[in-house]
Amino acid sequence: MEAVRYLYLLRHAKSSWADEAVDDHARPLSPRGEAAAGDMATYMRREAVEPALVLCSAALRARQTLAALALAGEVYYEDGLYGAGATYLMARLHTVADDVGSVMVVAHNPGLHDLAVACAGEGEPGALARLREKLPTGALVKLSFAGPWASLVPGGAVLEALVLPREL
Secondary structure, eight states: OOOEEEEEEEEOOOBOOSOTTSOGGGOOBOHHHHHHHHHHHHHHHHTTOOOSEEEEESSHHHHHHHHHHOOOSEEEEEGGGTTOOHHHHHHHHHTSOTTOOEEEEEEOTTHHHHHHHHHEEEEOHHHHHHHHHOOOTTOEEEEEEESOGGGOOTTOEEEEEEEOGGGO
16 A cells, blocks of 8 residues: 655745835735735644645745744755746655655745646636636645655645645
8 A cells, every 4th residue: 555645735835026126036025925825834833734844935925934833844945946847846756755645835836836736637617717716815635645846746646635825
């Protein structure tokens, strides 16, 4: 029997546009984004979401979102996740060691949304429809699949949950 893996995809929380001169990579969270990240942290503690490995974009808003979660797992900040498309993200996940049971990717749209939609082959129909429509800032997607990370393919995962900050 193949081990079940869990993939969490977290879009960074809402960023600030207060200073339009700030480089996109250096944009911080807005007050609304900070609150949403805090709400997501509370949800994750309540649901015992503790990924063993976190792959986080090096962009400031992604790092700040992750910092609010106060996770205990191993974290890699990767420049390649900034602006990454679904193909890159999938290829990166294929390199995860087989002894890692759960991974969280903290990154950006459209790549993160495209990856979530591509992977989710099953799940509650209403949740699948909502996921296909949009992945808002601060949203968390939980996917599961059986087998090694290298076996993750489009349509090969089950959408377990789609959590939006505004619903918390």
